[in-house]
Amino acid sequence: MTAPSSNTLLRNSHIALPDELEAYLQNNFSGKEISHEPVAVDEPYGAVWAAHLASQGNVFQLLRACYPQLNFPIQDGINKTQEYIDAVLKGKPCTAGYTPVLSQPERVRLQVHASLIGTVPVLIVPDNEDFVRLVQCFLHKNNPMPVPASMGASLLNGLNNWERIHALKRSWLRTNPAETWNQEFSKNVLPNPGLYKDKLILLSTKPYSNVSADRLGLTEAAWAAYSLSIRLEHECAHLYTLRRFGCATNNLHDELIADYIGISKTLGTYRKDWMLAFMGLEAYPAYRKGARLENYLGDTNLTPEGFSQLTTLIKQAIESIARFDTALGPIRSAQDQMSRMDALCTTDLIDIASVKGANNLLQTYQKSAEVMKYNQND
Template identity: 30%
Template sequence: MQDLQDYCKPFSKADAIWPALPLPPDAIELWWRRWLLATAKDNQWQALRAELPQLLVTPQPLARLSDRYQRLVLRGESPQPKDLEVAPRLRDPKGFSITIANHPCGAKPVLSVSDHDDFVLIMRCLAHRCEPIPVQGTVHAQAVAGLIHWGLIRELDVKDRCQILILHRAPYSSLSASSIPGSPSLDQWIKQSQIWRLEHELAHIACRKLVGEMRINLFDELLADAIGMKTALGHFQAELFRQGLGLNLDGTIQDDARAHLYVQQLDPNDHVAACQMVLARANELEQMLNTKQLPSDSIKLLKSLTRSTLDQALKSNVKTPNTSRLSNKKPC
């Protein structure tokens, strides 16, 4: 359990010098690009399960200890006819797709589904080692790292692990289209939501790459939502951020809010204080973007924000003019 001071600490490498971006593609990215070129779209789900056999195991308590999980996932054995027969199935196979999302910190494979039950299934198989962990209805995306991926193991190196994004096509954070500036249609809002969701998750991954951490806390959510919302909608709005997190104006958390996830490691006595801080930072962020005190470019904005902390006012990128040379000037 964290106290508030520890929760608000800077990123571990907040002052690190960033590499030249964009980064060149690595072997894992190239593997995925080759795989997509070689795999027919209508066969992606079946082919993916050969590389990520976690998707062949029905989520249940202690599934990772089962013979099937041990054989398929840990030892990489070929599935038997019985394994394929009892493997979980998608409710909406046509709503499943795999794409590559480009990013300056490296492209990532993205699994997208239209059915929420399919999202929950894939989440449980990949993110929770086939355990039937509850998934909040307001959660529609997850970045998963460290996956056993037998295609990478066989072709590259036994140490190579898979990182993948899982997205559910749905309104971002279950926000209604009527709450979005410009009142988009539902279809338009879902498309915007996918952009927001994708850029949000890529921002988290960029934080791990560039400042050493991908944390589950409120400040990281503000950073990721700032990038995602700006990319999807063209601007950042603090009120929309508040609604998406499920916070009341006084910083208390609504019952079904996403925010519960981001304070679960924080002392409960500090929940409201942390939420009030993130609302204050969000208001500062909106104002500073509108007055051009922060850069609009996503990577430059991320770099600026990762040098701030939850408990301190955001730092401006605008340098004040040096007037020292005028201080001794005699009046005319």
């Protein structure tokens, strides 16, 4: 008897998958308590960065004041030095005199974007090497960890902003004794991260997913503009799931959702051929080694057969999402976008990839839209 192909297995309701792939495909959004609070809430950091933008000051100089790690070089183990600990973890002045981490800091641009969850600061970094350094700085504590060429954006959540902390202290000291600041900080500041922690979107300007303009049949200028827009909307989608479900993970389920929003918001419709190229599956069943799909496997140790099953599943999920998008048409409103994202989040990836994937999504979308409409009218 001939063994069923991975394609057949994935299309059946009872899908035989290896344990490590089964574990990877667990829905990170399932079982999460969905927040029914208003999604669009401008946190304090939004107003602070909007004020910085209005002042038209030196962007990188401001960043160095907010995030002391930018005053240190990319160097193995530097985060363990006393200078780094004092500056980054304790907010003490950095007196080491290191050369700034970026080679072209004057090209870094700051903007404040009105996202689905409220305003969010965005840093646009045209120099690719500087983008890599910022990722190493913020995500890897200034250690020279490799950054995939296909990575062009990062959502930085929970950054300590020492400029905001120092401003709180200055305000406190104007009307209170200096010796009570530590008590005030422990009692009223530390338990309220919104007072001193930032969310920040970091964007490069290189081609999205390291896919060339030629591969998509576009001019360099058009693809550069599309790439930046897709990246921004993609990261804002992660912000939405973080607000709504308390979850934004480095997983292919999350990435399919975020790319769906990125493409659809940028073009007005979903392009499955673009999505396949972003994942290295444009010549499916062949896989283009080094594509973005690899960035999200973490420590998952898949056999060649398991990886083949995963690529089949991702290909079929993209097909289902394309049919889902065609049925709904262009995103019409914030409520419409939220209902689509909720449907994609709460439907398991393996169900999205099934033959009934588009119908599963549409049914969940309708339920979500009805609940939102009811809550609006309540």
